[in-house]
Amino acid sequence: MPSLLRGRLAPLLAVVPLVLALVPALGAPAAAGPDTLFPRLGDASYDARHYDVRLRYDPSTNRLRARTSLRAVAPTRLTSFQLDLVGMRVTSVRVGGAKARWRRSGQQLVVTPRRPVEGRFSVTVAYRGVPRTYRDPDGSREGWVRTGDGAIALGEPVGTMTWIPSDNTPGDKASYTYRITVPTGTTAVANGDLARRATHGRRTTWTWRARDPMATYLAMVAIGRFRGYHSTARSVTGRRIPVWTFADRDHDVPRSVRRTLPRALRFAERLFGPYPFTSTGMVVDDADVGYALETQTRPFYPFAVDTVTLVHEMAHQWFGNSVTVSDWHDLWLAEGFATYTEWLWEARRGGRTPAQQFDSLYAQPASARMWSPAPTEFTDSRDLFGAPVYQRGAMTLQALRERIGDADFFAFLKIWARTYRHGNATTADLVRVAEQVSGQQLDQLFADWLELDGRPAGY
Known part of the structure; x- marks a missing residue:
């Protein structure tokens, strides 16, 4: 998520040393937890595996009738468990096909099955009503946001619970199927691949x-009267990747921008390795939320798309979406990497180098907002998308590059993306990878850069 209202490749990139093949696997992705x-x-007592989301939406009334089925695994015996859901009226809950007791407690839907569950189990929730738009502490809007001809559902950091009962924490990732029924003539868009359209x-x-x-925060549904563009992008590996782009009819995507998307994808592949998903694209809609969002495979842009933001959101498909944080305090692992990719893109096109970007930011006075709180040390959710997470996060990567050298740094980028592909990771995981690639102690x-409040000295 680039900060719109709130808060670039050197020739040596081609010199990736043999360390890429020599570094062993560095451990399984981090387990979900509070x-x-x-x-x-979230509920750490089970692991979500698949969401089957069925929505029936009326744009004229903004009313939704829905049923979500979750397949999950409980490693221990559970007499009850919880899903996150705000608003909406729950009409029934079933566990393994049998009616279950349930109650609402704040944003929690607490489910008590007829018999305790252990191992694989399923829960189905039927619900209806007008989904809620969620206001974050920093004033931005997410959740179910109504637009001029429909709605868009955006989830970072917590808004998915306004329309999907879910284990709403970034540490618990799952696959999704969406079946979205809308009036004929209206388009419904979501993550992944278009499997079927039946009238x-x-x-x-x-x-x-x-x-x-x-992760739940990357789930997206957009409903409206869109112009649709379907094409393919050629990966650097030769793979043909489907591209589905949808644009509000009053805010079309210029052909020049649509042509930039495959170039941005290949640029990122040369940096980070093969594109990690089955399709790509974008959604441009008239949702006045003040930010773009890296919704998985198909980022969202409000009203228009600029090239730098497109590059930022494309980078997120590796960092944030494939390699996902386990805890929101590590968000710099997503936003710092995406911001640094902007710097690499700019340098490749003759603009300022990452070193020049670093020096310009480092020259800011000690009182500048980017120096406090430190990227991993904030305690207020209003600081989640602040300048330290984005700018100091990117500066951390440049400081690392200067310490370990270009060859090891660009090898590190690919190893990091490969090791935690489709998993979750922490800052401690990243430090371990960087130290193993470089052979240096980097703690x-x-x-x-990540824990010190104020401008780091000696850089």
Whole structure:
């Protein structure tokens, strides 16, 4: 997510050393657990595996009838468990096909099955009503946002719970199937691949499948009267990647921007390795939320798309979407990498180099907002998308590059993306990878840039 209202490749890039093949696997992705910024969200007692989301939406009334089925695994015996859901009226809950007791407690839907569950189980929730638009502490809007001809659902950091009962924490990723029924003539877009479109009289059901693991905050549905563009992009590996782009009819995407998307994808592949998903594209809609968002496979842009923001959101497909944070306090692992990719893109096109970007930011006075709080040390959710997370996050990567050299740095980028592909990771994981690639002890460098309140000295 680039900050629109709130808060670039050197020739040596081609010299990736043999360390890429020599570094062994560095451990399994981190397990889901309670988030330190939003401790009341999520339930660590089970692991979500697949969401089947069925929506029937009327744009004229903004009313939704829905049924979501979740397949999950519980490693221990559970007499009850919780899903995150705000607003909406729950009409029934079933576990394994049998009616279950349930109650609402704040944003929690607490489910008590007829018999305890252990191992694989399923839960189905039926619900209806007008989905809520969620106002974040920093004033931005997310969740279910109504537009001029429909709605768009955006989830970062917590808004998915306004329309999907879910284990709403970034540490628990799952695959998704969406079946969205809307009036014929209206388009319904979601993550992943368009599997089917079936019209029955006045209603059309759009089926989308997101087969790769996805965090709840990256789930997206856009409903409206869109112009659709379907093409393919050629990967650097030779793979043909489907591209689905949808634009509000009053805010079309220029052909020049649509042609930039495959170039941005290949640029990122040369940096980070093969594109990690089955399709790509974008959604441009008239949702006045003040930010673009890296919704998985198909980022969202409000009103228009500029090249730098497109590059930022494309980078997120590797960092944030494929390699996902386990805890919101590590968001710099997504936003710092995406911002640094902007710097690499600019340099490749003759603009300022990452070193010049670094020097310009480092020259800012000690009182500048980017120096406090440190990227991993904020305690207020209003600081989640602040300048330290984006700018100091990118500066951390440039400081690392200067310490370990270009060859090891660009090898590190690919190894990091490959090791935690489709998983979750922490800052400690990243430090371990960087130290193993470089053979250097780097804990003090990362502490200076990520934990120290104020401008790090000596850089």
